[in-house]
Amino acid sequence: MSNPIAPDRSTVPAPVPSPGRRGGRLRTASLRRRVTVAVWLLLAIMVAVLAxxxxxxxxxxxxxxxxxxxxxxxxxxxxxxxxxxxxxxxxxxxxxxxxxxxxxxxxxxxxxxxxxxxxxxxxxxxxxxxxxxxxxxxxxxxxxxxxxxxxxxxxxxxxxxxxxxxxxxxxxxxxxIAQVEVVLVVGGLLVLLAAAAVLGPLVGRALRPLAEMTETARSITAGDRGRRLRPTRPETELGRTAVAFDAMLDAVEGAETQARSAEDRLRTFLSDAAHELRTPLAGARAATEQVLRSDLPREERERRLVTAIRENDRAARLVDDMLTMARIDQGLELRPTEADLTALAERAVAIRTLSAPDARLRVDGDPVPVRVEPDRIVQIVTNLLDNALRAGGPTTGVRLTTRIRDGWAELEVIDDGPGIPAADAARVFDRLVRLDAARSRTEATGPDKGFGLGLPIARGIARAHGGDLVCVPKPTGSGATFLLTLPAV
Missing domain, CATH: 3.30.450 (Beta-Lactamase)
Structure with missing residues (x-):
């Protein structure tokens, strides 16, 4: 009786070579033997022609x-x-x-x-x-x-x-003539026999650098990652090979370091994300259990349910931000069109004015043509405004200035909040990083608290457009300044 789950081998496709591996198999015949035989044959031909x-x-x-x-x-x-x-x-x-x-x-x-x-x-x-x-x-x-x-x-x-x-x-x-021919033949044979005895050691000595390369490769495989060939004459054939070998090892070591660093960052990110999700989910669960287990008045029950909905929304926003970061890491797909950077900044200000009517938001600058995906640029500006409002409060003043400088379109966002220390100007773009106490995980329970993903997302979108987003270091207490640069049309 046949096995009902056994695959039909007549329909199993043949294995397809990996697209990352190109070229055929390397011929690994003995180089020493090949060089020796080639030199000996050439010498034999020369001796025969001379005789x-x-x-x-x-x-x-x-x-x-x-x-x-x-x-x-x-x-x-x-x-x-x-x-x-x-x-x-x-x-x-x-x-x-x-x-x-x-x-x-x-x-x-x-x-x-x-x-x-x-x-x-x-x-x-x-x-x-x-x-x-x-x-x-x-x-x-x-x-x-x-x-x-x-x-x-x-x-x-x-x-x-x-x-x-x-x-x-x-x-x-x-x-x-016959005697001369005999002498030539015997002398040629003696020369070829001597060459056969001497060529092997000479070729082996000439190929000794290859043995050193093999030994270095084996020691690196055994764990000595820092070992290199460092040729004394990099302009020769073996020198160029050794230089290329060292460059390959540096690239492999760098890739290994980056992979480990990325793995560490991923683990840290997942740990932080799990911690961030635990807070709103725990709040939503606590509010829901109180409604289910207690006979609360209508007003209190509705308040508990609103709290559960808000915490659920916070968890949903965190998941959305994490998905956005994942898309940025994989390569964000854009649909760019020509737009005005000043108009996009005004659009983002109009959106935040509805949620923060007391904030003093202002846009200055002439029209700046850029070729971008408008919604993504609005998302960048919105994240910058949210960051300024969280740091300075609902009445914070924020000035957005657009201009063209050296072929680049620039958007400068300056707020009058507490500012960012110069030592943390680069760290603010790390994922799930919040600097002041108001952004700490222990107090991130309100609906206006961020997760520390807004600025990393904004920078990722800017770089996907071929630009960048940086924090300009300023004295503490003089507000924060962020500079968005994009290729100008």
Whole structure:
């Protein structure tokens, strides 16, 4: 019997790679082995090319010298005709590996040298004028030298009608080239064997900084978060890698610190929020229990129920503020339109005048065009006015001034309340923070008491618009000043 809750594996989607991870898998073959093999192969190719080039160049050089030697002896023989006897001519030309055969016009033959018998039955080449002298002479179409196996032969018709044949063997040249090739091959193999034995340690020494990086990474993983590579030469390849490695570690350590700080702030925020919610909920519960358990007069019962409703409203406002802060942290979505900052300030003042008719609220300034979401800006100004009224009382005087300065639209809110100490000018924007005793949790039971979220919300909305909200430090007792800046159109 099949399991009714077992999933159908034919319909289970394949796992999708995480969008945060890009690229394929890193190839982790041994870098030391790869570099060693690559260098050894390059060295082997260079040795082979050098040996081949040496053998070819030596063979061409020796061949050219042998041909040139025959041509030089032929020229000497032509120059000696008529000056010496035929026998003396043969004796002077023979030698240095060259054998001579001289056939006179009358048919007499004179020969000398070990290769003189090789001239019998061979083909005679047409005599040609001698070509360029020297090592650079190369055989070509006009070359009088005839090659028959290892024998190099040249036939010359002398001026007296005699035929001079010169013969030389290239066997010694071949043996010399073969010996050189053997020496090159053996020497190349010995060089490659020595390179194979030396390259490994040399490459390992060159890659030692990578081992230090690995050791540093392992020590950091083990808990030594402050350890860094700090390269002595950051302009080199390994230096740039080490600098990037240190920068990555700094970023990771900073992100870890921020994450821990955010976690601590979240825990503190949740603890404070729970404490704030406990007060209105306890008040609403106490009022409701008194109505249920006691036979109170109508007026007293209605008063208790109104208290329960007010405490419930306080809890609802706190929840709304917390949701607003959550939206700001996630990235507040805005629908900006062109508006007048002065008109938006007047709109917020009109709203607060209804709830605080005795307050002295005034707006000064010319029209300041901005591109914002109007309701959010009104919410900022309203929070600032509420903060001023809570601190200074229902008759507080508040002056709002708008202007454009250096391409920024500014709204300055100044009240005549007790002010904010300079040391607390930045702390007032922390969540659930209230500075004076009137805002303490022990007395935050009235409907006009705040939760310490108004200013953080106002700053978050301002920064979501690309601006900012700051508290301008002033002497204590001279009132509080808040400055809202927004990009001007």
């Amino acid at each position: 081949l080039a040496t053998a070819i160049a030596l063979s061409a050089r020796l061949d050219t010298q042998l041909r040139q030697r025959l041509q030089d002896r032929a020229e000497i023989g032509a120059a000696l005709v008529g000056q010496v006897s035929d026998r003396e001519l043969v004796d002077q030309i023979e030698g240095d590996g060259v054998s001579v055969v001289l056939v006179t016009a009358s048919g007499a033959q004179y020969s000398k040298g070990p290769l003189a018998g090789a001239s019998t039955g061979t083909r005679t080449a047409t005599a040609q004028p001698p070509g360029p002298r020297g090592p650079a002479a190369a055989p070509g179409p006009a070359d009088p030298v005839v090659v028959q196996g290892d024998l190099y032969r040249i036939d010359t018709r002398l001026s007296d009608g005699a035929r001079l044949t010169l013969i030389a063997s290239a066997a010694d040249v071949r043996r010399t």
